[in-house]
Amino acid sequence: MRKWLIGLLLIPIVFVLGCDSGNQVRVAVAGPFTGNAAAFGEMIKRGAELKAKEINEAGGINGRQLKLLFGDDTGTEKEAKAVATRFATDRRVLAVVGHFNSTCSIAGKPIYKENGIVELSPGSTNVDVCQGSDWTFRNLYRDDFQGAFIAKYIKTYLTEYKTVGVIFENDDYGRGLRDGFLAEAEKIDLSVVADTAYDRDTTDYTAQLTNIKAENPDMLLISGLYGQAGLIAKQARNLGITAPFFGADGIDSPEFIIIAEDAANGTYLSTPFTFRAGGDEAANVAKAFEAEFGVPPDTWAALTYDAMGMIAEAIEKTYNSDAPLAENRKAIRDHLAGLDTPEEGYTGITGLTYFDKNGDTVNKPAYVKIVKDGEFTMAENQLLDSE
Amino acid sequence: MDEFFQQLINALVLGGIYALIAVGYTMVYGIIQLINFAHGEVFMLGAYFAFTLVTAFHLPFWAAVPISMILCAGFGLLMDYVAYRPIRNAPRLSALITAIGVSIALQNIARIIWGAKPRPFPSDSLPSFMRQLGQNETPEIYFSLLGIEFTQANISFSENVSIAYLDFFIILLAIILMVALNRLVTLTKIGKAMRACAQSRIAANLMGINTNRVIAVTFAIGSFLGAIAGVMVGVREYIEPTMGYYKGVAAFAAAVLGGIGNITGAMFGGLLIGFAEVFGAGYIPYGYGSGYRIAIAYIVMIIVILIRPTGLFGKSTGHRA
Structure with a gap:
C-alpha cells in the first residue's frame, strides 16, 4: 500500500521532469513588475514577450520554443536577491535578462556569478553594475x-x-x-x-x-x-x-x-534610445508592439527587445541539448563575451551593441x-x- | 530667515498629516491595546475611494471626499467585525498578527484593483484653488491683507515664504478635526463610554456599556480621520498601494512618541515627527544627509522613548482614548 502511494506521488514529478527535456528553452526576465519602477517593469515584460512571440512564430530557436519566466524584483535589493537565487538555481533557466534598477543588478551579480549564469541588463546604468563579474552584461550606456x-x-x-x-x-x-x-x-x-x-x-x-x-x-x-x-x-x-x-x-x-x-x-x-532616432526596423517593431499591447513601446521595451534577441542568438549558436546545464550557460556567456568589436557586435533596433572587457556597452549615444x-x-x- | 519660516510651514503640513493618521492608531490602542497595522491601508483606501468616485463616477470632488470618508468608516467597522471581533479575547499577539495580515491583504487587493502604478488626482477634477502652477505662470494676486498676499496659487507671506492653499487647508483641517475629536471624547456620552472602555473594558461592560459597540465606533472614527488624510495626501502627492505603509509607519512612530493611547499625544507626536523630518532634511549639510530624513525622525523618537518610556503624554497625564 505504501509503495503504491509513493509510486503515485512520483508520477507528477517524473511528468514535470519529462517536460523539461522537451523541446523548450527557458530564459528568465527579472524586473520591477510592481513597486515604484513598475511602469518600466511593464514595458520590459512586454518587450521581452514581443521578441519571444516573434521568435516562436518564426519556428523558435533551432526548432525549440522559447519560454519566458518572469521574476518580480520590485526594484528593491532584498527582492532582487530572492529572484536572482530562484533563477540561478533553477535547473531549467539558461540565462537571465535583467535586472532594471542598478541596485537590483548589483544585488543579483554575485549570485549569478556564483551559479554561472548570464545576467544581461536592459536598464541598469550605474558604473559598477558590470564590474567584477564575467557574467554580467548590459546593452546601454553607463x-x-x-x-x-x-x-x-x-x-x-x-x-x-x-x-x-x-x-x-x-x-x-x-x-x-x-x-x-x-x-x-x-x-x-x-x-x-x-x-x-x-x-x-x-x-x-x-x-x-x-x-x-x-x-x-x-x-x-x-x-x-x-x-x-x-x-x-x-x-x-x-x-x-x-x-x-x-x-x-x-x-x-x-x-x-x-x-x-x-x-x-x-x-x-x-x-539611451528613442524610436524617433531608430530606423525602419525599429518603426516596424513599434507598430507590432502597439498592435499587441495597445500602447506605444518606450525605450526600455526596445532595449529589452534587443537584449532578448542577443540571448536568443547566443542560444541559437551554442545550445547543445546533450550537454549539461552549466556548459550551456557558460557557452552563452562566452558567446556574449565574444561580441567585443563593432564587427562582431549585435545589431538590433537600438543600434549596434558590443561589449568591452567588463561587459559594458560604451558605443551607444544619448x-x-x-x-x-x-x-x-x-x-x-x-x-x-x-x- | 525666509528659509526657516518656509521650513516651518513645510513641517506643519507634514506634521498635520501624520497627526491625522496617528490618531487612528492611538484610539484603537487606547481601547483594545491592539496596534492596528491595517490603519495605514484604510488611509490608502480613503484616497483610492475618492479617486475612483471622481474619475469613474464623475462626482465632484466635494461630494467624493465625504462619501469616501463614510465608506472608510464603514470599512473600519467591517474590518473590526470580520478580523478583530472574533479574536477579541484571544492573546494580544494573535490580534497583532491578524492586523499585519489584514494590512498585507488590503495592500495587495488594492494592487489588483487599481494597479501598482502611482496615480495622481486628475487636476481638472479638483477645486481650482488646489490647482498647481505651470512653469512660467505668474500667479494673479487676488487681494492682500497686512502684507500677506492671497494669490491665485498660494498665500504668500514674502517673496520666498508661501503656503499653497491645499497645504493651508490640510493644517486647518487637522486642527478642526483634532479639536472636534477632543470635544467628542470629553463631552459626549459615547466619548465617556470610550474613556470607560480605555480604563477597563470588563468594568465598563459590567456597568452596562456595550463595549463591542464602543470599539466599533472607535474603529469608524479612526478610519474616518484616516480617510480624509488619505485624500489630502493623494491630492498633494499621489496614490499608490504602498502609500499607507510608509506614511503609516511614520504615523505609528508619532503615536508611540506621543504616548500610545493618548489622543493629545498623537497630535503632538505627529507634529514632532514632521518637524524632525523637515528640519533634519533642511539643516543637515548638503549631500547625502537629507536622504536619511526618515532615519532622523526615528532617532528623535528613540531618544524621546529612552527618556520617557511612556511617550510625551504618558498614561499618568491626560486621558486615554
Whole structure:
C-alpha cells in the first residue's frame, strides 16, 4: 500500500521532469513588475514577450520554443536577491535578462556569478553594475557617460542656464548619475549651487526644495526615477521654483508626465534610445508592439527587445541539448563575451551593441528629449558625437 | 530667515498629516491595546475611494471626499467585525498578527484593483484653488491683507515664504478635526463610554456599556480621520498601494512618541515627527544627509522613548482614548 502511494506521488514529478527535456528553452526576465519602477517593469515584460512571440512564430530557436519566466524584483535589493537565487538555481533557466534598477543588478551579480549564469541588463546604468563579474552584461550606456553628457549638453546648448541645482535619489542609480554629472561639471566649469539627496520611500520633498530655492539655480537636475521626479517637479513649482528641470533615463516614462502634469512641461531628459532616432526596423517593431499591447513601446521595451534577441542568438549558436546545464550557460556567456568589436557586435533596433572587457556597452549615444504640452518630443539640438 | 519660516510651514503640513493618521492608531490602542497595522491601508483606501468616485463616477470632488470618508468608516467597522471581533479575547499577539495580515491583504487587493502604478488626482477634477502652477505662470494676486498676499496659487507671506492653499487647508483641517475629536471624547456620552472602555473594558461592560459597540465606533472614527488624510495626501502627492505603509509607519512612530493611547499625544507626536523630518532634511549639510530624513525622525523618537518610556503624554497625564 505504501509503495503504491509513493509510486503515485512520483508520477507528477517524473511528468514535470519529462517536460523539461522537451523541446523548450527557458530564459528568465527579472524586473520591477510592481513597486515604484513598475511602469518600466511593464514595458520590459512586454518587450521581452514581443521578441519571444516573434521568435516562436518564426519556428523558435533551432526548432525549440522559447519560454519566458518572469521574476518580480520590485526594484528593491532584498527582492532582487530572492529572484536572482530562484533563477540561478533553477535547473531549467539558461540565462537571465535583467535586472532594471542598478541596485537590483548589483544585488543579483554575485549570485549569478556564483551559479554561472548570464545576467544581461536592459536598464541598469550605474558604473559598477558590470564590474567584477564575467557574467554580467548590459546593452546601454553607463551613468558616468550619461552624467557627463548632461553637463556637456547644458554647457553647449542651454547657455542661458548658468547655475544648476542637483537633487538625487540616495540609491546606486541616483548617486552614480549625480557623481558623473558633478565630475564633468567641475571639468567644464558649470556652476553647481545646490546638491541634496532624497529617499525613495518619502513623498514629501519640500524641505530639500526649500533649500534649493534659497540658492536660486537656473536649472534643476533630478537624478532619480519618474514617480519621485514627478512629485519633485510638482512640489518645486508649488514652492515657486521656476527653473526648468533636467532628468535622465530614469524619468523617461509617460508616467512622469501623468504625475507631474503641467509641471512637467519644459523638462529636458537624456535617454539611451528613442524610436524617433531608430530606423525602419525599429518603426516596424513599434507598430507590432502597439498592435499587441495597445500602447506605444518606450525605450526600455526596445532595449529589452534587443537584449532578448542577443540571448536568443547566443542560444541559437551554442545550445547543445546533450550537454549539461552549466556548459550551456557558460557557452552563452562566452558567446556574449565574444561580441567585443563593432564587427562582431549585435545589431538590433537600438543600434549596434558590443561589449568591452567588463561587459559594458560604451558605443551607444544619448539622445535628449523635452516635454512640450504634455508630450515627449526630440529636443532641437542633439549632442551625438559621444566621447 | 525666509528659509526657516518656509521650513516651518513645510513641517506643519507634514506634521498635520501624520497627526491625522496617528490618531487612528492611538484610539484603537487606547481601547483594545491592539496596534492596528491595517490603519495605514484604510488611509490608502480613503484616497483610492475618492479617486475612483471622481474619475469613474464623475462626482465632484466635494461630494467624493465625504462619501469616501463614510465608506472608510464603514470599512473600519467591517474590518473590526470580520478580523478583530472574533479574536477579541484571544492573546494580544494573535490580534497583532491578524492586523499585519489584514494590512498585507488590503495592500495587495488594492494592487489588483487599481494597479501598482502611482496615480495622481486628475487636476481638472479638483477645486481650482488646489490647482498647481505651470512653469512660467505668474500667479494673479487676488487681494492682500497686512502684507500677506492671497494669490491665485498660494498665500504668500514674502517673496520666498508661501503656503499653497491645499497645504493651508490640510493644517486647518487637522486642527478642526483634532479639536472636534477632543470635544467628542470629553463631552459626549459615547466619548465617556470610550474613556470607560480605555480604563477597563470588563468594568465598563459590567456597568452596562456595550463595549463591542464602543470599539466599533472607535474603529469608524479612526478610519474616518484616516480617510480624509488619505485624500489630502493623494491630492498633494499621489496614490499608490504602498502609500499607507510608509506614511503609516511614520504615523505609528508619532503615536508611540506621543504616548500610545493618548489622543493629545498623537497630535503632538505627529507634529514632532514632521518637524524632525523637515528640519533634519533642511539643516543637515548638503549631500547625502537629507536622504536619511526618515532615519532622523526615528532617532528623535528613540531618544524621546529612552527618556520617557511612556511617550510625551504618558498614561499618568491626560486621558486615554
